[in-house]
Structure formats: structure tokens, C-alpha cells
Amino acid sequence: MLVRMVSEQIWVKLCITNSVILSLFSFHSIIISIGSTDFLVEGDILIPRTRNALKCTNKQYSCRWPKSPTSGTVDVPYVLNDSEKKTILDAMKGFGTATCVRFIPRTTETAYLSIEPRYGCSSLLGRIGDKQVVSLQRFGCVQHGIIQHELLHALGFYHEHTRSDRDQYVRVNWQNIIKDYFINFDKMDTDNLNTKYDYSSVMHYGRTAFGITPVSETLTPIPNPNVPIGQIVGMSDIDILRVNILYQCQN
Numbered sequence: 324m325l326v327r328m329v330s331e332q333i334w335v336k337l338c339i340t341n342s343v344i345l346s347l348f349s350f351h352s353i354i355i356s357i358g359s360t361d362f363l364v365e366g367d368i369l370i371p372r373t374r375n376a377l378k379c380t381n382k383q384y385s386c387r388w389p390k391s392p393t394s395g396t397v398d399v400p401y402v403l404n405d406s407e408k409k410t411i412l413d414a415m416k417g418f419g420t421a422t423c424v425r426f427i428p429r430t431t432e433t434a435y436l437s438i439e440p441r442y443g444c445s446s447l448l449g450r451i452g453d454k455q456v457v458s459l460q461r462f463g464c465v466q467h468g469i470i471q472h473e474l475l476h477a478l479g480f481y482h483e484h485t486r487s488d489r490d491q492y493v494r495v496n497w498q499n500i501i502k503d504y505f506i507n508f509d510k511m512d513t514d515n516l517n518t519k520y521d522y523s524s525v526m527h528y529g530r531t532a533f534g535i536t537p538v539s540e541t542l543t544p545i546p547n548p549n550v551p552i553g554q555i556v557g558m559s560d561i562d563i564l565r566v567n568i569l570y571q572c573q574n
Contacts, residue, residue, distance in 0.1 A: 386448075386449035386450055386479050387449065387450060387478075387479055387569065387570065388424070388434075388450045388478065388570075390423070390570065390571070395423060395573065396423050396424070396425045397422075397423055397424045397425065397570045397572075398425050398427050399424060399425065399426050399427065399435075399436060399477070399478075400426075400427055400428070400429035400430070400432040400434070400435035400436070401415075401426050401427070401428065401429060401435055401436040401437070401438055402428070402429050402435060402436070402437050402438065403428075403438045404438075404439070404440070406440050406461055406465075407440070407459070407461060407465040410465050410466070410467065410470070411438060411459065411465065411470055413467065414467050414468075414470035414471050414474070414557075415470075415474070417467075417471060417557060417558060418471075418474070418558075418566070421558070421563045421566075421567075422563060422566040422567050422570065422572050423567070423570055423572035423573065424478065424566060424570060424572075426474075433452065433453060434450055434451070434452050434453060434454075434455075435454060435455075436455060436456075436457050436474075436477055437454050437455065437456050437457070438456075438457045438459060439456055439457070439458060439459070440458075440459060440460055440461045440465075441456065441458035441459075441460060442458065442460055443458060443460050443463075443464065444458060444459060444460065444463070444464035444469055444472075444473055445457075445458045445473065446458070446473040446474070446476035446477045447476070447477060448476055448477075448479065448481070449477070449478070449479035450477075450479070455477065457473050457474065457477055458473075459473065466555055467555075467556070467557050468525050468554065468555030468556050468557045468558075469555050471525055471557055471558050471562075472525050472526060472555070475525070475526055475558070475562065475566070478566065478569070478570075479569065480526055480565065480566075480569075481511050481513055481526070482526050482527065482528060483520070483521055483522075483524040483526045483527040483528075484508070484527055484528045484542055485508070485509065485510055485511045485513065486510070486511070486513050486515055486520060487510055487511065487512055487513045487515065488515065488520065489510060489520070490510075491520070491545075492520040492522070492544065492545060493542050493543060493544055493545060493552075494542070494543045494545050495508050495541065495542060496539075496540055496541050496542070496543060499534050499535055499539035499540060499541050500533050500534065500535065500539075500541045501533050501534070501535055504533040507528075507532070507533055508533075508541070508542075516565050516568045516569060517568075518561055518564060518565055518568070519561065521559055521561040521562070522544055522550045522551065522552050523551070523552075523554060523559040523561070524559050524561060524562050525554060525555065525556070525557060525558050525559060525562055526562065527552050527553055527554075528541075528542055528552070528553060529542075529552060529553025530542055530543075530552055530553055532553070
């Protein structure tokens with residue numbers, strides 16, 4: 324019994340360690356710094372304890388970043404250290420070429436993204452009106468698609484598999500999910516912006532996300548179980564479309 328308990332503890336630790344290696348492709352776990360005043364929803368969405376965890380109903384906050392009345396662009400200020408700077412800037416440019424969202428170096432703005440190599444890959448959901456950290460750990464998180472994934476969270480987007488209509492498109496295999504991570508598979512009351520479910524979204528969990536073993540399938544596409552899910556190459560066409568719809572871009 325003692326050997327079994329020790330083995331289980333080692334397995335859990337391995338799952339957490341693997342989260343950095345597998346990163347957002349398999350979504351086994353996300354590590355955040357000890358002592359953080361925030362908590363995680365869906366594995367990598369940081370929620371301030373003073374803010375509603377699911378909806379931006381508090382008038383103190385505006386979930387969307389404002390559009391400039393002169394340029395028509397949505398300017399999102401950021402600060403960034405020199406660690407992996409080129410890769411992060413390249414991922415940001417993908418928004419500028421396909422949407423009206425522009426990530427711009429911060430000057431004196433109160434609301435801005437602070438992109439830091441903390442623990443794991445995580446972001447706040449939408450604009451909070453103050454400094455908000457996007458964590459991109461150097462080992463495992465600084466990849467084009469993962470960076471865009473976290474920036475999409477910062478723009479206000481949830482994971483694809485939590486859409487309000489997801490049960491028509493994926494089956495959640497609860498028996499294969501680590502119990503502590505059930506919350507990561509809860510459905511949200513989402514505005515789907517009249518767009519179809521997107522298996523190819525960079526916001527979609529991988530097939531074995533948070534599985535009890537590395538090969539335990541936690542999400543199965545339906546009706547075709549062989550549809551690929553969980554890519555980290557970059558934003559899909561529908562990801563881009565949703566940004567343009569949400570921010571009323573004229574592209």
C-alpha cells in the first residue's frame with residue numbers, strides 16, 4: 324500500500340512536470356508561482372480574486388480592449404523583457420496582419436500586458452484595467468501558437484471545448500480526467516459570435532488533456548472521433564474571424 328501511495332504521488336508530480344514539456348498541446352497542467360493572489364480556471368486562465376471568475380459583469384472592468392477612435396485599431400500596450408523577445412514579437416505580429424488588434428510597447432498606459440517568464444503558461448481573461456501578467460515560461464511556453472493562445476485569453480477568449488454548445492461536437496470522458504481538474508472541462512455561458520465550433524482552433528485542448536495517464540483520452544470529437552484537435556501552430560482562420568468580430572474590425 325505504501326509503495327502504491329508513493330507511486331501515485333510520483334505520478335502526479337510527473338504530470339505537473341510534463342505540463343511544461345507538453346505545454347499547451349496536451350494541457351496536463353499549468354504551474355503558477357507559489358503565493359500568487361490569483362487562481363486558475365481551465366488550467367491556464369488566471370482570475371483575480373477580486374473579479375468575477377466567469378463573466379465580466381462588474382462595471383469596474385471592461386473585458387474588451389478599447390478601439391482607437393482615430394486609427395480604428397485596438398491598441399494593447401505591453402512590456403516585455405529580452406527573454407525570447409523575437410519569438411513573442413513574431414506571434415504578436417500575427418494579430419496585426421490579420422486583425423485590427425495591435426500590440427504596442429507601453430508608455431504610460433494604466434492597463435497593459437506584462438509578459439514575463441514566470442511559471443508555466445497562463446493569462447488573465449480579457450482586459451482588467453491595470454497591469455496584467457501573461458506568463459510565458461521559457462521552457463515549454465515560448466512557441467508561436469502557445470503565445471497566441473495566451474494572448475487570445477488576454478483579449479477575452481475562453482477555450483474552445485468550453486463553448487456552451489460543445490456537447491454537439493466533443494464528448495468529455497470524465498472517467499479519464501484527473502479529478503482535481505474536472506473544472507477545466509466545465510461548459511461556459513459563452514457568446515460564440517455566430518461562428519462554428521472549431522476543432523482546429525489554437526484555443527482547443529488536446530485529446531489527452533489532464534488525463535489520468537499520458538494516453539488517456541479526455542476529449543473525443545463527435546461524430547468523427549479521428550478529427551485532429553489540440554494544435555499549437557497558430558491561430559486558425561476561425562480564431563482570426565472571432566477576433567475581428569469581437570473587436571468589430573473592418574478587415
